[in-house]
Amino acid sequence: MRKRKTWFIIADGGRARFVERDEQGAYRTISSFVSTELKASSRDLATERPGRVHESATTARHAIEPKTDPKEAAKEDFVRYVADQVQSEQENFDDLVLVAPPRVLGQLRETLAKSVADAVTWDLAKDLTKVPDHELSEHLSKP
Numbered sequence: 085m086r087k088r089k090t091w092f093i094i095a096d097g098g099r100a101r102f103v104e105r106d107e108q109g110a111y112r113t114i115s116s117f118v119s120t121e122l123k124a125s126s127r128d129l130a131t132e133r134p135g136r137v138h139e140s141a142t143t144a145r146h147a148i149e150p151k152t153d154p155k156e157a158a159k160e161d162f163v164r165y166v167a168d169q170v171q172s173e174q175e176n177f178d179d180l181v182l183v184a185p186p187r188v189l190g191q192l193r194e195t196l197a198k199s200v201a202d203a204v205t206w207d208l209a210k211d212l213t214k215v216p217d218h219e220l221s222e223h224l225s226k227p
Contacts, residue, residue: 174203181208
């Protein structure tokens with residue numbers, strides 16, 4: 085009988101990595117992703133100047149504020165990308181653990197396909213994206 089394989093998805097709005105635990109209990113990064121827009125400013129992410137509207141009572145004109153901040157939209161796009169990557173790797177794991185800051189964790193849960201979401205055994209609302217593999221064991225002890 086094959087031992088169940090657990091993957092840990094450690095992510096934030098701009099970085100993600102897939103980590104597995106080997107037979108000796110050591111954590112090892114399988115793959116990692118970094119958003120190309122991680123360091124870009126909101127101004128650089130906007131493709132063009134915002135639209136303008138005329139004031140109805142005067143001749144004044146005002147810029148229309150975008151409904152979402154371009155940086156937040158880029159983070160949401162990255163979370164969707166990570167969810168797609170997890171789904172494409174679904175045959176490589178049996179159980180899944182999600183580790184991300186609370187907001188990203190919620191977005192990731194909402195974005196995962198049902199078949200992948202069913203494999204989630206637990207989650208941890210913490211940002212561990214910059215924690216090296218050899219230090220993960222002290223953070224990832226199951227509650």
